[in-house]
Amino acid sequence: MTVTARPARTRAAARRRPGRARHEGVAGYVFLSPWLLGLFGVTAIPALYSLYLSFTDYDLLTAPNWVGLANYQRMFTTDPHYWHAVTVTAVFAVVSVPLKLAAALGVALLLNRERRGTGVFRALFYLPSLLGGSVALAIVWQAMFGRFGTFNSLLSLFGVHGRAWVNDPDFALGTLILLAVWQFGAPMVIFLAGLKQVPVELYEAAAVDGAGPLHRFWNVTLPMISPVLFFNLVLETISGFQGFTSAFVVSNGTGGPTDSTLMYTLYLYMKGFTDFQMGYASAMAWVFLAVLAAFTAVLFGTGRFWVHYSGGE
């Protein structure tokens, strides 16, 4: 009902003071201008230009030549590294995102109770995600999980002979996943905010009806925080697919050992800036954008079935 009423009222307002409304419109755009300049100058125009470049053989140093769909064709048919990078990225995202969300939710549940020192713990658990995307941390990781790293020294105390973790093709990606999961601070804070919103009466009512802690979590907590869970899921999925810094630093920009950390965005970067195949890299970027958009759309589609918005009807 309100939906139809609102434009009518605006229209009426516009009829009363046409000049003022126009001024406000102009002022609005003026205030938006820094953002608009950024949008068009830094994002939109370069992005569209890269769409054009994806149909060329642009190599950064000479003028681009139109090659039609050749880049896309090569990607899907003749470049084995491309599919390898897709697989590595998919494994990374599919394993790290659920683990990270589970860790975030688990710790958020523990920190949701008001006890002495809870604030300190919240800050401590959030800390890694402040450092998370940083190059320094990836370097620390490299030092910790090498053959002679801290982690293996720790294992040797228990008589366990560790591997070369980051430098072992079987474990390198797992090490990066661990690094990603450890940075669960940001979704944790959002979960905490969500948990605070769950009405206490619901728990009391459930307890009166004889529901144990597990039942209460499953039937009260989860449905009530499902919008927050959804939000975190979408955000983390997108950033999971975009993992770059840690792989770049740990593998010295090569995706090694033996391509085991060759993430999609890292391969894209190598193609564009190391191998001078900017046209091909642009094509990779556009396919990536399309796939991410499709993933997000699918998530939104399934959201209808499990995300519960209380009071939203």
Add this chain to the structure above:
Amino acid sequence: MGITRSAISRRSLLAAGAAGAAALAAPALAGCGSPSSADGPVELRVFWWGDDTRATLTDKVLDLYTKRHPRVTFKKQWQGYDGYYDKLATNVAGSSAPDLFQIDEDGLSDFASRHATLDLTSMTGSRINVAKFAGSIGKTGTVEGRRVAIPAAENTAALIWDRTVADKYGAGDLKVGMSWDDFVAWAAKITHASGGTVYGTADPSGYFQVLEIWLRQRGKDTYRGSKLGFTADDLTEWWQFWVDAHGKGATPPADLTHVTNSGDISKDLISTGKGATALEWSNQLAAQAGLTKHTLGITTYPGDTGAAWARASMFWAVFRGTPHAQQCADVIDFLVNDADAGKILGTERGLAVNTAVRAAVKPTLDAAGKQTLDFETRMAGSFGDPPQTPPKGHTELRKTVLITEAENVMYGRKKPAQAAKDFIDQATSILAG
């Protein structure tokens, strides 16, 4: 109030728009600047990779040039090797590249073959004197007959070895002219004698420069024109040799070699104390000596020493779009041919390419510098001709494909023959463009 506010905003919007347009136009203008007049002041942008030491020396030598030619000043920019070419490439793409920049073989294969560097052929001899260049070093820096860069300094392939470790485990000295089998036996002895705490040598099967020497010893080349100069059989044999060497205990587990494959000498086995050799270039002895407390020796790679050559450790090149081509050429001439410049630069980039400068520099060298010079002087008699400048695609082959396939063998994921076939397939397609 409202009107005043929006008027100001509108004005500032226009100003912002104008500034934006100017910013967009600026790089385009920079690319086609007018040729400088002979008398006006000129500021040249110079870009190089290196460490603090190199920055200090380069700073000093360019200041000396400005002192002698007050009209010419420099805007100096430098950074580490990682990301150097990324930056140079984006600058060239935006037509805002430095006028004069340092470049190596990798860079030449990417930049010179795409004509991003100025053709110096007509200025060589007239503005840039190459008459006194040592031996065959003057032949380097050409692509398809064009002179695209001037060698800045000379080095040659050198095997740096840890004398302290070798003495401790009774392995003896590494000698010029030893065979590859001698070398592997020496390395295995160190590994066994140390009980596996120190490994004889890193596995060089993914090091392009070692493979190159090995191929030249067999009458092959890494490249012939824009094609590979060797076959899958050569590569299979090369990798099998190192699989066997690993079986004898000469080399460490794959992950330790993997770390050295980045080419960063602070991560090689001498620096980390896990091994007794570093297969590098002669001018790196001084830097390597600074990374260990041990005494170091320097010798040739195993096998026939005639496969080595007087190599340009790096070059000076000029941006195709510079409006100051002649001034750049004059600066290059000063850097490579002036004795005072040579004394400042020492052997940090490598030996001076001009023999007269090299002689003038000799008394000023420190211990590592003298050791490098002695080694290279001793070897000069047997140097072969330099190989061609690598073709377009070389950097990808050297830094990615060769290392990945060599590691596939090292980590036991592929048999040498399979890895060799995969390398040749990828290389053929990359070199075909």
